[in-house]
Amino acid sequence: MGDDSFISRDKAVLTILKTSEEVNHLKDVDTILDKILFESRKLSGADAGSIFLVEDDRLIFSYVQNDTLFKKETANAALYQNFGIPISEQSIVGYVAKTRQSLAIDDAYELDATLPFSFNKSFDEKSGYRTTSMLTIPLIAQESRLVGVMQLINAKDAQGKVVPFSQESVTYIPLFCNNAAVAIERGIMNRELILRMMQMAELRDPSETGAHVQRVGAYSAEIYGSWAARRNHPAKDIKRARDNLRLAAMLHDVGKVGISDNILKKPAKLSDEEYDTMKWHTIFGARLFKNQTSELDHMAMEIALCHHEKWKGRGYPSIRDQDVWAGDDIALGGMPRNGEEIPLSARICAVADVFDALASPRSYKEPFPDEKCLAILESDAGTHFDPEVVEIFVEIFDVIKAIRNKWTEGAG
16 A cells, blocks of 8 residues: 555655656646646546636636536537636635635535535536536745636546545645646736737827737637548647637737738728728738747738738738748738748738627727627638638637627726
């Protein structure tokens, strides 16, 4: 027994070290949360779990996994629920955030009535799920900063029976979470830096809001996930590509900082000459990523340059990558890209960006209803858009709507 316990401890520590290293290679906060939750569930045998992140004095629901209720590696509207819980002793996650102590519960329905917190049964009642064992852990980063709370649900034994969380889980998973909390902070910072870059573009073009770029990034990540799942790509590869695509798609219009206010803020239709000037935002954006040091830089360049190219050609800027770095005397409108010559990331972002523009209010129009937006995308599939990307977009439209509801204007 002692030898087995030693081996178990040794394996757990090695797993934590290896997984912490993998987490440190991820960039976007959602991909980091996905990895942390998945690996914590794997270590503990948990069927489900969720992560809440601290925002002011509240815990904001930020990620969820549930093997019983949700299909793996597919688009999932549940990820984009939009609610928060006060940091107080009344709820289990609030209590753990307030006390900063992990809490293991063997049966959520059998809590002692004298405890300050209670179990909220509403999710179980709506979904038909039965929460039994729980392990709730504070996510504490450097300098004792509380980043959030992770809650693991329903540990299972080798036969699939729900059991209490083991003492090993209660001991080792908080160690992993302490390392993971630092990665979460870094992921939040990465996204905030991108949002600040886009705020520069928003100063020039009021349509480039934080909410708009959050939506386009999330739409793009979900479209890609379904596209790659159709091809049975390995889950690890899908997550790495989604990690880069979400952030790169948020930067699709960053080149607008180089376009004149007279054009960006013109309330009327642009003249042909003004429109030709506007096309330069694709090149200006791509040039920001000239010194490429990562896959993210390369993908951001591809999207900035090519998200206005069209499936059947006739898009812009219609210049090749090697010409991007030339001086401003290069000519636009050369041989257009078409079909799969256009990078997949840009084909996906094109659909995400156009849908969001159609579905959002602008100074010159009201938002189009969903039926009209989808009809436009479908009518332009095979000419403007990659038809498979449009097909996937329509297929996951419940997820698209959940994303839109999470990042409404004023909430970006």
